[in-house]
Amino acid sequence: MCEKSTKKPRRFGRIKPSGPPALRMAIPAGLVVATAIGIVLQSAPIFPHNTMNAWLRALLIGACVAPASIALVWAVVVDRSTVPGTIPNPEHSVESTWYDQAAKDSFHLLLAGTGLGAALTSFWLPPMVSWTLIAVFVFAALVFVGSYLIRREP
Template sequence: MHDQQVRTPWGTTKRGGFPALGVAIPAGLALAAALGVVAAAMGATESNPMLGGVVFALCLALPLVALVYAVVVDRGTIKGAADRPEESVESGWYDRAAAGAFTDLVLLAGAGATILAFIPANFPVDLKLVLPAVVLACFASFGIRYLVLQRKG
């Protein structure tokens, strides 16, 4: 734990002790603007590249600010943050839900491969839908398992 450091609601940077949001907001907006320029230069929208670049930058602004914040913030300086999050109850729920979801993924992939092996070659199976279906099943499995573990306490 950082006994000498003052904890603030948004924390400070790992190096220098600057306010983390004071670094994350301008850096994230600059990255979003740069990617907007790249999108406009590459013709994100053929009819109006400038509009496409602006929309691209606006859509990326918040996620990039959040990404920069996650990279630069020192967790030990955030008020109310757990000192050792890997030892929290929620971390245990996450680990158990992820392990169960992986088991579900292996079972689902095995069952799917077995079923596909017996489908005749002339039967139309759109393979573009198979992987998204597997990903959605994994999301659902993890989410349901996590919520059940959370409810159990």
């Protein structure tokens, strides 16, 4: 028979169906990640080293990065099936279909725009502009070919 979890459902989900709440792991791990980012960025040579104490700068950077790092850790550790209100197959939703269509349309417009733009700018603008558009076109085409070859494999 189907057994229900005896644990109370959590608003932000659990690590696994019968595991601890995901936020119980995401908050401390996210704060550690934010602290590490603050320390690394504080020691970067982009800051003048005489404006404020180094530990205060690292703390401020970490505080700014903390919400994003907690959210990232949560997204990695949460079990989607334990989050209330989630749909079982999001890849079959209407929004997913809209996203796929928008991605297809924007890719085709990117190819057409860079190809046409490279051709037109080669006549009226400096050569660097057309070479940049050609590079974007080639990059997009190579990414498409690589993705196609990966998806073609069974």
